[in-house]
Amino acid sequence: MACSSAPHLRSIPWTYTTRPLSPSFTRSERKVSLFSDRTNRTVGSLSISGSVSPTCVEQSDAGTTNNTSSGLRELCQGHVPDHVLRRQVFRFSLEFGWRNGSFGILDNAEAEEVGYIVPTNVQREALPVLFSGRDCVIHAQTGSGKTLAYLLLIYSVVNAQRSSVQALIVVPTRELGMQVTKVARMLAAKSPELDSEQGSCTVMALLYGGTLRRHKSWLKVEPPAIVIATLRSLCQMLDKQILKLDTMRVLVIDEVDFMFNSSKEVSSLKKLLTAYSSINNRQTVFASASIPQHRRFLYDCIQQKWTKADVVHVHVNPVQPLPSCLYHRFVVCDKRERNSTLLHLLQSDTPQSAIIFVGEQSEKSKKAGNAPPTTALFEFLKTSYGGCLELVLLEEDMNFNQRAASLTDLKQSGGYLLVATDIAARGVDLPETTHIYNFDLPRDAINYLHRAGRTGRKPFSDSKCFVTSIIAAEERFVLQRFENELLFHCDELFF
Numbered sequence: 001m002a003c004s005s006a007p008h009l010r011s012i013p014w015t016y017t018t019r020p021l022s023p024s025f026t027r028s029e030r031k032v033s034l035f036s037d038r039t040n041r042t043v044g045s046l047s048i049s050g051s052v053s054p055t056c057v058e059q060s061d062a063g064t065t066n067n068t069s070s071g072l073r074e075l076c077q078g079h080v081p082d083h084v085l086r087r088q089v090f091r092f093s094l095e096f097g098w099r100n101g102s103f104g105i106l107d108n109a110e111a112e113e114v115g116y117i118v119p120t121n122v123q124r125e126a127l128p129v130l131f132s133g134r135d136c137v138i139h140a141q142t143g144s145g146k147t148l149a150y151l152l153l154i155y156s157v158v159n160a161q162r163s164s165v166q167a168l169i170v171v172p173t174r175e176l177g178m179q180v181t182k183v184a185r186m187l188a189a190k191s192p193e194l195d196s197e198q199g200s201c202t203v204m205a206l207l208y209g210g211t212l213r214r215h216k217s218w219l220k221v222e223p224p225a226i227v228i229a230t231l232r233s234l235c236q237m238l239d240k241q242i243l244k245l246d247t248m249r250v251l252v253i254d255e256v257d258f259m260f261n262s263s264k265e266v267s268s269l270k271k272l273l274t275a276y277s278s279i280n281n282r283q284t285v286f287a288s289a290s291i292p293q294h295r296r297f298l299y300d301c302i303q304q305k306w307t308k309a310d311v312v313h314v315h316v317n318p319v320q321p322l323p324s325c326l327y328h329r330f331v332v333c334d335k336r337e338r339n340s341t342l343l344h345l346l347q348s349d350t351p352q353s354a355i356i357f358v359g360e361q362s363e364k365s366k367k368a369g370n371a372p373p374t375t376a377l378f379e380f381l382k383t384s385y386g387g388c389l390e391l392v393l394l395e396e397d398m399n400f401n402q403r404a405a406s407l408t409d410l411k412q413s414g415g416y417l418l419v420a421t422d423i424a425a426r427g428v429d430l431p432e433t434t435h436i437y438n439f440d441l442p443r444d445a446i447n448y449l450h451r452a453g454r455t456g457r458k459p460f461s462d463s464k465c466f467v468t469s470i471i472a473a474e475e476r477f478v479l480q481r482f483e484n485e486l487l488f489h490c491d492e493l494f495f
């Protein structure tokens with residue numbers, strides 16, 4: 001029986017013994033525990049589904065835990081299909097790795113290369129729930145690592161050999177979709193358990209504006225295991241029955257509060273959740289840094305059967321909604337002086353990289369034929385900034401390719417000044433950003449939280465990041481309301 005090796009296990013310095021946990025195992029499911037002979041304690045347990053030989057297997061390897069794979073292979077020899085075994089070894093390596101404070105999915109060098117050394121708090125709390133098969137609402141600060149948590153679940157469930165879409169991640173924006181796709185593909189490529197001669201785990205990005213015809217034939221001929229989609233493009237595929245929900249094992253709705261709040265999306269979202277609720281063996285995950293009235297939300301989910309009744313709310317840091325590494329400031333100035341104030345701030349702060357959030361253009365201003373405020377500020381900075389950071393623009397009016405090019409520019413530049421509307425406020429992960437400027441105040445506290453959360457995105461770093469709002473004197477009470485709601489403090493800056 002061919003079984004891929006598990007190099008990420010090699011470095012774990014424990015020998016182990018596998019034993020049935022209970023003598024009365026069934027032929028279809030069997031649990032084994034893994035003991036450390038160093039500490040003489042159970043270090044993990046593993047359930048093997050499929051038809052397993054009912055002989056009590058007790059095995060001790062004095063070698064390294066790489067033998068775990070071969071031990072399990074012997075245990076299951078001839079009885080468990082290879083892909084089931086591979087998945088179980090993969091799942092075991094994850095659980096084992098996480099329990100011991102490291103990433104089971106990647107070996108040490110690979111984990112270090114991508115910057116994952118130890119799990120973040122939300123990953124520690126959410127993964128046991130996710131691996132237990134329960135539905136989950138992952139509610140934790142911006143930049144806390146929610147994406148990796150749900151992707152690890154997905155990779156423990158999907159079977160690359162099966163020719164069907166098994167996991168679906170729904171995102172509110174193309175930018176977030178592109179980013180999640182990148183992480184999902186990186187994990188598939190890095191993990192030897194997922195990418196083998198038996199076929200790698202394919203990931204499709206179905207983001208509105210992409211080449212839908214190509215996607216249609218891809219979905220028909222060789223369905224990917226994982227699809228990451230915006231609701232609009234997903235609905236097109238579902239309506240035409242090119243994509244079906246019945247093979248789905250995991251559905252993730254990222255930025256779930258935003259999706260439920262969007263008048264354009266909410267009815268399609270509810271339709272999707274209702275259709276998915278009738279599928280057997282399904283798991284549903286919702287994620288966001290902000291879930292207003294979360295008790296009511298959970299109640300509705302259960303009532304509407306969008307989740308199972310035992311859904312778990314993993315709420316990390318509820319008394320501190322914003323990351324503690326953020327330092328909040330404000331400058332009061334006249335509306336007409338905002339450009340020069342911003343320039344002054346950029347010169348005195350010398351950010352490594354920054355995002356400047358600008359409000360959306362009003363209908364009245366559009367009708368009057370004015371340039372959008374983002375473009376106006378971008379043009380001003382082009383002529384006046386003179387610093388070494390690359391100027392990049394990101395706004396709704398740009399087409400898909402222009403928006404994708406802007407994101408590529410950001411990632412390739414040595415440092416950037418991104419002028420953006422709120423399309424860059426949700427989920428976008430640009431860890432090099434050290435400063436956020438609210439050139440216009442956000443609509444509400446939730447938007448403040450997500451804009452501010454575009455910085456401070458290096459989980460174990462203790463460096464401070466700055467969020468500065470440029471306000472008129474009469475806007476001070478609005479900012480004060482955000483402070484009260486989000487429990488943070490803002491200092492005034494004087495020039």
Ligand SMILES: Nc1ncnc2c1ncn2[C@@H]1O[C@H](COP(=O)(O)OP(=O)(O)OP(=O)(O)O)[C@@H](O)[C@H]1O
Pocket residue numbers: 115116117118119120123140141142143144145146147148288289426427428429431453457458459460
């Ligand atoms: N365990 C980890 N160790 C180090 N870095 C990590 C770890 N987990 C995630 N990261 C990194 O942390 C950053 C933020 O992660 P992610 O985008 O998943 O945050 P999030 O919780 O989804 O944030 P948001 O709510 O803003 O969408 C990413 O750059 C990611 O690579």
